[in-house]
Amino acid sequence: METKTEALPAPPTVRAAPPQPRNRRRPWRLVALLVILLAIIGAALYYWFFMRPYESTDDAFIDADVVQIAPQVPGHVATLLVRDNQGVKQGELLLEIDPRDYDAGLAQAQASLLAAQTRLEQARAQVNADQAKVEQAQANRTAAQTEAERAQADLKRYQSIPKPAVSRTQFDLATAQARSNDAAVEAARSAIAAAQAQVTLSQAAIQTAAADVERNKAAVREAEIELSYTKVAAPIDGFVTHRTVQAGDYVQTGQALLALVPSNPWVIANFKETQLTQMHPGQPVTVHVDAYPNHAFHAHVDSIQRGSGARFSLLPPENATGNYVKVVQRVPVKILFDDPPDPNLPLGPGISVEPKVRVLDEPRK
Template identity: 45%
Template sequence: MSTPAPSPESSPEPKPKRRLQRRYFIAIFAAIAVVALLMYFLNRGMESTDDAFVEAHILQVSPQIAGQVSKVYVDDNQEVKAGDLLVEIDPRDNQAVYDSASANLASAEAKYAQAQAQLSISEAALQQAKFEVENAQANADNTDKELKRSQELRTRGVISQQDLDNADTAQRTAKATLDGRNKRVIAAGAEVTMNQAAVKSGQAQVELAKAMLETARLRLSYNKIYAPQDGRVTRKNVEPGNYVQTGSALMAVVPHDVWVVANYKETQLDHMRNGQPVEIKVDAYPALHLTGRVESIQKGTGARFSLLPSENATGNYVKVVQRVPVKIVFDKLPTDTPILAPGMSVIPVVNTR
């Protein structure tokens, strides 16, 4: 005897359970939609990029003269202050040049002083010669008058011929003396002119010697290389005994003043402006959160300033979204901020609202 199949009325449909599941899924979808909508409104106007790096003005330390390194005063990653002595090059060659230039200056100054003394003597001699000319001229004038008077007296027979001859001789002697004094004035004037030229030449030699000494002093100062700025020594590539050439890289000094260069897509720049606040995350320090602000936006894409800019006049042009460098400066960094080294990756988020 077979068992009869249950009728449809005997198996009740679980409608309440299905209804509960439907409500559950609707609630989940609604929650997801609310969260998505909330995230959209919260992140609207927040522009971020992972194509961003820490930058700084890294200064290369190079010698201005060639020579053998005698001393190195710093090590890699050492903190230095602007003006700290970093490297010293053997100064003996430049010291010898400096000493020679100093001696040349002393010799030039001595010759210049001697020329000035000679000029003073010759000028005094010229004044004396002019004074003697004045005396000789006065004497000649007197003898001329005396000769004329003697001639008149002789005509009247008051004096003898001898007296007239004596007056004539005195007049001739006074004239000869005056001529001699005038020649001495001319000679003394020539001596003054010559000594004036010697003084000018001596002065020029002194100035030349001073310039040579300053050049030697400057080259001697190049033997000591100082830190150009506060910072940390990196890429040290010099040891005592090395022979270095002018301009060769000895080390670099990385300053503490750093900033961020973020390469944003051109489509992200519509509402970006200078001064907008920025939140900065550093890949090396996940727990570190820094703040800053947009300082400037480069007037040109990174590709436009590359070594080999792309040529778009060809037939195989493919449009790609360009990136524009944006400079972001940090707000005041806490004193316990870890090292922010140039080249570190960061993620800046600019609030453009």
């Protein structure tokens, strides 16, 4: 019997595991992390050197001492000598009001002054005449006194002579003569008093006439001033703005005709109160004007207002009643330009600017 031997199956071949591929994303992750780290460092450095030392705001505007021009006397505008946005110098004539009425008023005041001066001279002459009357009355009194003394001497002489030597008629005549001369002396004295009283009245008339002269002199000066007001001149150097007057218009006293904007404006920046911790006058400022984005103006902090802008508004907030919500206040800061004004870069009130104040250059004193 034949024996069959079955072949055993061959053991399975063990294959080696293929090598694991390297993670190719790891270098890119490192690069990304490095870029992020550098960006963080750059941002920190930028903040430390370019943002931390500065305080800035976009709530800022150009301001200036705008002078409103208004007439001081009413009348028709005879001549208008300026146009819109024209530059003028201090003392330059802007317009002229018809001066004819004021010329007539000055002539009338001068005539009244001349009449008052004439009355004053007449009063002075009257005093001299009354003084002469006083001197004449005094002379009459002296003469009357002399005659009275002579009559009294004659009467005494007649009284000392025995009666048979002097007739009764002679004695009575001497007595009457003495009494008459005494009465003449009294009359002379009264005439002196009356003349002196007239001198006093005349001197009072001089004072009245002198006061009238001064009053008319004041009227002449007033008429001269009113006549000068017909010529309206520029009180400062500046530019004609907001002109509302035309030649021929009738204008009233105090009516706004135009405005003069000076060429030396400044900046009013409304900083938050939390931005004022390190801010003080004298710190340098870089001002960027919206109208000139490619130009930076150099300036400095001039002063900080003592109080928030809301406190001095038309209707200041009343926090004593109702629910209170704390709001960060803004405080106006005045900033002056360091550079002289550039005629090619005009700056006018109301223009928006963005100032940047360097507050950490030096410790606050």
